[in-house]
Each structure stands twice: as structure tokens, then as C-alpha cells.
Amino acid sequence: MPNGNRFLQRISVALPLGRKEREALEELLAHSSSAEPGRDIVVDGEAIDYGYVFERGWGCRYKLVEDGRRQILNFVLPGDYVGASGRLVQAADHSIAALTRAELIAFPSAALAELGERLPRLRAAFEWSNRRDLAMLQERIVDIGRRSAYERMAHLILELHQRLALVGLADDDGFDLPLTQEMLADALGLTVVHVNRTLRRLRESGTVTIAAGRVTIVDRGALVDIADFDGGYLHQMSMPEKTLVRFTN
Amino acid sequence: MPNGNRFLQRISVALPLGRKEREALEELLAHSSSAEPGRDIVVDGEAIDYGYVFERGWGCRYKLVEDGRRQILNFVLPGDYVGASGRLVQAADHSIAALTRAELIAFPSAALAELGERLPRLRAAFEWSNRRDLAMLQERIVDIGRRSAYERMAHLILELHQRLALVGLADDDGFDLPLTQEMLADALGLTVVHVNRTLRRLRESGTVTIAAGRVTIVDRGALVDIADFDGGYLHQMSMPEKTLVRFTN
DNA sequence: CGGATCTTTGACTACGTTCAATTATTGTGG
DNA sequence: CCACAATAATTGAACGTAGTCAAAGATCCG
Numbered sequence: 001m002p003n004g005n006r007f008l009q010r011i012s013v014a015l016p017l018g019r020k021e022r023e024a025l026e027e028l029l030a031h032s033s034s035a036e037p038g039r040d041i042v043v044d045g046e047a048i049d050y051g052y053v054f055e056r057g058w059g060c061r062y063k064l065v066e067d068g069r070r071q072i073l074n075f076v077l078p079g080d081y082v083g084a085s086g087r088l089v090q091a092a093d094h095s096i097a098a099l100t101r102a103e104l105i106a107f108p109s110a111a112l113a114e115l116g117e118r119l120p121r122l123r124a125a126f127e128w129s130n131r132r133d134l135a136m137l138q139e140r141i142v143d144i145g146r147r148s149a150y151e152r153m154a155h156l157i158l159e160l161h162q163r164l165a166l167v168g169l170a171d172d173d174g175f176d177l178p179l180t181q182e183m184l185a186d187a188l189g190l191t192v193v194h195v196n197r198t199l200r201r202l203r204e205s206g207t208v209t210i211a212a213g214r215v216t217i218v219d220r221g222a223l224v225d226i227a228d229f230d231g232g233y234l235h236q237m238s239m240p241e242k243t244l245v246r247f248t249n
Numbered sequence: 250m251p252n253g254n255r256f257l258q259r260i261s262v263a264l265p266l267g268r269k270e271r272e273a274l275e276e277l278l279a280h281s282s283s284a285e286p287g288r289d290i291v292v293d294g295e296a297i298d299y300g301y302v303f304e305r306g307w308g309c310r311y312k313l314v315e316d317g318r319r320q321i322l323n324f325v326l327p328g329d330y331v332g333a334s335g336r337l338v339q340a341a342d343h344s345i346a347a348l349t350r351a352e353l354i355a356f357p358s359a360a361l362a363e364l365g366e367r368l369p370r371l372r373a374a375f376e377w378s379n380r381r382d383l384a385m386l387q388e389r390i391v392d393i394g395r396r397s398a399y400e401r402m403a404h405l406i407l408e409l410h411q412r413l414a415l416v417g418l419a420d421d422d423g424f425d426l427p428l429t430q431e432m433l434a435d436a437l438g439l440t441v442v443h444v445n446r447t448l449r450r451l452r453e454s455g456t457v458t459i460a461a462g463r464v465t466i467v468d469r470g471a472l473v474d475i476a477d478f479d480g481g482y483l484h485q486m487s488m489p490e491k492t493l494v495r496f497t498n
Numbered sequence: 499c500g501g502a503t504c505t506t507t508g509a510c511t512a513c514g515t516t517c518a519a520t521t522a523t524t525g526t527g528g
Numbered sequence: 529c530c531a532c533a534a535t536a537a538t539t540g541a542a543c544g545t546a547g548t549c550a551a552a553g554a555t556c557c558g
Contacts, residue, residue: 145438
């Protein structure tokens with residue numbers, strides 16, 4: 001399987017790329033590498049010259065506050081693009097880390113922007129990716145700001161399930177979750193202890209089980225109810241056909 | 250003062266636009282209108298054909314959860330652009346409302362995208378705006394997820410102060426704040442009651458006073474300490490000159 | 499096998515919510 | 529311009545969700 005495939009697979013859900021775009025991307029590919037769990041790929045405040053596609057493994061975008069507390073902004077799954085987009089940003093405004101062993105492809109962001117100049121459809125693909133990130137961040141704000149720990153956890157599980165399903169990494173009854181409870185806590189704005197108790201409650205309610213790195217969804221309907229979940233924000237931003245044709249060269 | 254000025258003023262902080270871009274924007278201008286306080290400008294889930302610049306007045310982007318609770322994602326200040334960006338989204342993934350009487354300019358998003366096709370520098374301006382929104386959302390997540398009510402409030406006050414200062418709507422010792430405590434609560438993920446108590450604490454600590462629609466910053470240094478504030482995320486994404494020249498036609 | 503990391507549980511604390519009532523403040527029609 | 533209604537701010541008391549501190553199991557991994 002050639003490099004860049006995961007990303008192309010992912011992006012194609014919203015916007016099928018033509019041969020021209022695919023080829024250009026392949027050429028652009030700077031290098032692929034693998035990152036150890038815990039390793040920072042982008043560091044908050046430092047210059048950022050590359051964008052990255054996670055081909056395998058999980059990562060997260062996060063920020064630290066003064067006293068060392070961490071807030072995870074978003075989990076990064078296989079097929080996701082992170083890092084520099086466009087030529088606007090020179091310093092990263094957050095960090096990106098690998099949470100598991102991960103395989104990445106790096107694209108030099110300057111060249112990527114250059115390429116976007118010539119290929120509007122490719123540009124649209126990245127725009128789509130940005131839009132999706134924005135939508136997820138917004139949902140996360142609602143989550144943390146206005147939902148209880150219980151609802152939040154249910155919501156996150158459903159979001160991950162849906163996102164993973166889109167790249168073939170989940171089946172109907174669950175998915176592999178390579179995250180510690182501390183990572184969940186950092187994403188949900190909770191403490192580890194409370195995450196643990198929340199998971200127990202969910203388990204005892206008979207809706208979902210998390211154990212041994214595996215999430216088993218027992219009663220999805222109940223979970224959706226708890227979370228007030230509507231996955232629309234995860235793909236509503238797909239390209240309408242009317243718009244698509246405009247990009248066809 | 251011609252329409253679009255606030256926006257041009259705002260956008261120029263990051264990216265001075267040339268005559269060509271200015272003229273194109275002026276032509277594009279669909280209509281300007283004013284909105285009553287509380288009026289929805291964009292409704293979550295509905296089609297969205299326009300982008301809007303707030304020329305005067307405050308607004309917010311928000312989402313509702315099932316039971317009616319509201320989470321404000323972000324405040325919209327004079328000079329800010331909101332709404333459709335690019336051609337990717339057809340249905341809004343959040344609502345936008347006027348919080349005070351507001352004057353807006355509407356741009357048909359399709360035409361805007363069209364225009365962006367021809368004017369890379371204009372496109373970059375909107376990209377900059379999106380980036381900034383993203384940065385603010387991220388900071389809001391950290392705020393709500395990992396900071397206490399006290400810290401959060403201090404942080405919001407400093408953010409608003411800085412943003413308003415950039416458009417000449419604040420001076421060193423404070424700014425006019427046309428928000429009710431309920432709006433603050435909805436933005437910070439708190440209840441009205443707790444916002445009230447938090448404001449009292451801040452007042453009693455001698456750092457900042459909020460009364461009669463006016464924020465008076467007494468001790469900015471102390472406030473920055475409380476909030477762990479670094480305003481970098483609000484303008485770090487300005488265009489470096491090296492990049493700027495590339496856009497000069 | 500043994501150390502480190504992660505999970506789980508208990509007891510206690512506290513930040514923030516809820517419910518309720520009172521006091522400003524604002525806006526509007528008579 | 530006042531009266532009255534509606535909205536907003538403020539405070540108290542009781543409650544509950546989530547945090548803190550601490551310790552014991554479980555699991556992972558060299």
C-alpha cells in the first residue's frame with residue numbers, strides 16, 4: 001500500500017481527488033516516519049514547516065497550562081491531516097503528540113501551499129479538513145461546557161466510533177481504544193479518578209464497556225440518548241455535487 | 250465611512266489588501282442591514298448562503314443542547330467575519346446571533362469563493378480569519394476544560410480587551426461590555442449565579458470591576474497572573490513579511 | 499521476576515449548581 | 529414623567545458533581 005493512501009482514502013469521502021491531485025501529492029511527500037508513543041511531533045510555539053498525515057496509530061493535539069495540566073483539543077486518527085495549513089502560520093499554537101506508536105507522512109507546508117495555488121480541488125480538500133477540525137472543536141466546547149461527565153464520555157465514545165468507522169477501524173459493536181484513562185481525562189476536562197468512575201457507571205448502566213483496550217458498545221441507542229449525539233458535524237461538511245463540478249478541471 | 254471599512258481595517262492588521270481586493274470586496278457587498286438584539290443571523294442546520302461582517306455591535310456563535318442549555322462558542326466583535334467560508338459547507342453547524350443591535354454587511358458566499366479563486370491574497374485574508382477563529386476556539390477549550398471559573402473569567406476579560414483594542418474599541422483601563430451575566434455564563438460554561446459570584450470575587454480582589462456595562466481593569470498584571478494569559482493566539486497568526494511578498498501580485 | 503504504569507476504590511473536600519427570594523435596572527405605555 | 533412590567537443582578541442555603549489525597553490491585557514489559 002503506497003504512502004499517502006490513508007489520507008487519500010479519508011479525504012475522498014468528502015472530495016474525490018483526480019489523478020492530477022493524487023500524483024502531485026505523491027511527489028510532494030517529504031518522508032514517512034514513525035513516532036514513539038508520547039513523542040511530540042509539533043511543539044507549541046515552535047516553527048512549523050510540515051503538515052502530517054497519520055497513516056497508522058493515534059495522536060492528539062493539545063495545550064499545556066502553566067502548572068502542567070494538559071488539555072487535549074482533539075484526537076488524531078489514521079487518515080487525519082494535522083499541522084501547518086496554508087502559509088499563514090509560522091509558529092504552532094498548540095502541540096501535537098503521538099499517543100501510540102504512529103506512522104506519519106510529512107508534507108513540506110510551503111510546497112503544499114504552492115501546490116494548492118495550482119490545484120483548487122486539492123485546496124478544497126484541505127479546506128474541508130480544516131472545517132471538520134473546527135466542527136469537532138466546537139462540539140468539544142459544547143461537551144465540556146454544557147454536558148456532565150457522564151454525557152461527555154458517552155459523546156466522545158460515539159464520536160470516536162463514527163470517525164473510526166469511516167476509515168474502517170471500527171465495527172458495529174465497538175472498536176479498539178489505545179488510550180489510557182488519563183488521556184481520556186485530558187480530553188474531557190476531567191480527572192483520571194472521575195473518568196474511572198464515569199466508565200464504571202456507563203458499564204453498570206449496560207450501554208458500553210471499556211476494558212483491555214477495547215470499547216464494546218452494548219446499547220448504542222441508549223448511548224445516543226445519554227450523549228444527545230448527532231454525528232452530523234462529522235460529515236455534514238461533505239461536498240455537495242453542485243459544488244463538486246465546479247472544481248472539476 | 251464606506252461599508253466594509255471595519256472589516257478591511259481588521260483584516261489589514263494581518264494582511265494589507267491591495268486596491269484590487271478592496272474594490273472587488275466593495276462590489277461584492279450584497280447589502281448591509283441591522284439586526285435587533287437576540288435576533289438569529291444564522292440558524293444551526295439551515296442553509297447558509299452568506300458571510301457577514303459585523304460593522305457595529307456584538308454577536309455570538311453558539312449551539313444549543315437538547316434541553317435548551319446554550320453554549321456560546323465565541324463572541325463576535327466589530328470587524329469580525331462570520332458565516333459561510335469557501336464553498337464547502339451548505340448547512341450551518343452552529344447558530345449566529347446578534348447580542349446587541351448590530352450592523353452587518355452580507356456577502357454572498359458563492360461569489361466570495363469565486364472571487365477568492367482569482368485573488369489569492371483575498372483568499373489568504375479569509376484563511377487568516379478562519380485560523381484566528383480556530384485559535385480562539387482552542388483557547389476556549391483549555392479555558393473551560395482546565396481552568397477554574399475565576400481564572401476563566403479573567404481570561405475572557407483579557408481576551409475581549411485585547412480584541413477590542415485591536416479595533417479601537419478599548420483603552421488601557423477598560424472597555425464597554427454590552428453583555429449580561431447570562432451571556433458570560435453561556436460562554437464560560439457556568440451558571441449565571443456563579444458568574445455573579447465570580448465577578449464579585451474579582452471585584453473584591455481589586456483587579457477588575459464590571460458594572461453598568463463597563464469593564465474597568467484596575468490591575469492588569471494581577472489579572473494576567475490569575476488567567477495565565479498570553480494573548481499570542483490572537484495575533485500570532487499574522488502574516489510574516491516573507492510570506493506576504495509572495496502574495497503581492 | 500520486579501519495577502513501572504495504569505486502574506480501581508475509599509474517604510473527604512470543594513467548586514459550582516440548584517432553588518428561591520430580594521433588590522436593581524431597564525424599557526414602555528399611559 | 530411616572531408607574532408598572534420585564535429583565536437583570538445579587539445574595540442565601542442546601543445540594544451534588546467532580547476534585548483531591550491516599551492506598552491497594554492489576555497489568556504491562558523489560
